[in-house]
Amino acid sequence: MSTRTARQDAPSTKKGRATRDRIIAAAADLMYRHGAAGTSTPALRDVAGVSSSQIYHYFADKDDLTRAVIAYQTEAILANQAPLLARLDSLDALKAWRDVVVDAARQYGGTGGCPLGSLSSELSDHDPQARDALAASFTAWATVIREGLLGMLANGSLRPQTDADQLALALLAAVQGGLLLAQAQHTTDALEAAIDTVIAHIHDQATAR
Amino acid sequence: MSTRTARQDAPSTKKGRATRDRIIAAAADLMYRHGAAGTSTPALRDVAGVSSSQIYHYFADKDDLTRAVIAYQTEAILANQAPLLARLDSLDALKAWRDVVVDAARQYGGTGGCPLGSLSSELSDHDPQARDALAASFTAWATVIREGLLGMLANGSLRPQTDADQLALALLAAVQGGLLLAQAQHTTDALEAAIDTVIAHIHDQATAR
Numbered sequence: 177m178s179t180r181t182a183r184q185d186a187p188s189t190k191k192g193r194a195t196r197d198r199i200i201a202a203a204a205d206l207m208y209r210h211g212a213a214g215t216s217t218p219a220l221r222d223v224a225g226v227s228s229s230q231i232y233h234y235f236a237d238k239d240d241l242t243r244a245v246i247a248y249q250t251e252a253i254l255a256n257q258a259p260l261l262a263r264l265d266s267l268d269a270l271k272a273w274r275d276v277v278v279d280a281a282r283q284y285g286g287t288g289g290c291p292l293g294s295l296s297s298e299l300s301d302h303d304p305q306a307r308d309a310l311a312a313s314f315t316a317w318a319t320v321i322r323e324g325l326l327g328m329l330a331n332g333s334l335r336p337q338t339d340a341d342q343l344a345l346a347l348l349a350a351v352q353g354g355l356l357l358a359q360a361q362h363t364t365d366a367l368e369a370a371i372d373t374v375i376a377h378i379h380d381q382a383t384a385r
Numbered sequence: 386m387s388t389r390t391a392r393q394d395a396p397s398t399k400k401g402r403a404t405r406d407r408i409i410a411a412a413a414d415l416m417y418r419h420g421a422a423g424t425s426t427p428a429l430r431d432v433a434g435v436s437s438s439q440i441y442h443y444f445a446d447k448d449d450l451t452r453a454v455i456a457y458q459t460e461a462i463l464a465n466q467a468p469l470l471a472r473l474d475s476l477d478a479l480k481a482w483r484d485v486v487v488d489a490a491r492q493y494g495g496t497g498g499c500p501l502g503s504l505s506s507e508l509s510d511h512d513p514q515a516r517d518a519l520a521a522s523f524t525a526w527a528t529v530i531r532e533g534l535l536g537m538l539a540n541g542s543l544r545p546q547t548d549a550d551q552l553a554l555a556l557l558a559a560v561q562g563g564l565l566l567a568q569a570q571h572t573t574d575a576l577e578a579a580i581d582t583v584i585a586h587i588h589d590q591a592t593a594r
Contacts, residue, residue: 353562
């Protein structure tokens, strides 16, 4: 590819958008299973059922496609978790979110890790644009968790001095570290220990104990 | 390479051991910077100053070399942290360990991540032997942390019902998640938030508050 300019305009036709979406979903699946480097244009062509020229009609180059995958995975994670986090008003609601995260990891026996975490580990040191996109994704994720905790603060479930920023980052790191360890250990023990310890600490900040 | 049998015997001569060690150290550095897949025999030859035949005299194949790198990185991490963790007898000693972990990450602005965590993210889903080795490494690391916490339990610094297994896993996950996020975010904020939250919870288990 001669250009690295992102093709930011969404396709103007419904069919064009569907093709673009199909390419991104197939690329996301391949990158999740084989990494960005392990995802080739021929494999993507086969899985998405499109031609190379279609791929490069919608994406300036592989970096552009990778950024689209990061946006897609971020949207998928937040769409899954935001509704739970938006109604965080109690420790029970926080534990319900925890169960969703743990159950998802358990379903695959720990394999796969986090789609964003794995891409970050692969790309952050070598691809500044991907790193920027991933940093923004993690910030968005931490913000959604933080807003949930702020809801608990607002309704008086947590003491006023509770540091929602710090706890949101701690929960996100617990998820990332726990999922990474689950990939090697094929158990969710570390994921559960990490999230549960942060939740136990939040419990200690709760007004009603 | 025709064989996947590991060459487990250490070289019998001092010079042989030095050559083997130089190859492993060079491979560890290359894999840390470029991943296992991104580490080629020509690059390793150049960095280690050895021939291909020397590399394959000491290592049956790249998988064998990768496992030697995992053992090398595990030893390096434990050699760095075990002395601090062996004398964990107080919250202050635990915080001293925390400072070592955070300072190391801060030194490189968050780039690099954890050598074991990055290899695990890259290899666990595709290389069962590497995954086994990495799972054993993480278990060894968690065990060293756990033994430190057991020391605090033994000297009465922590309440008897404190779950050292769970807290050790939570601390390891906090380190892994925090280092992964530092790679994308180029700050140690999440690493500090995660470890400090677990330590704050341990503080709440302390007998003297």
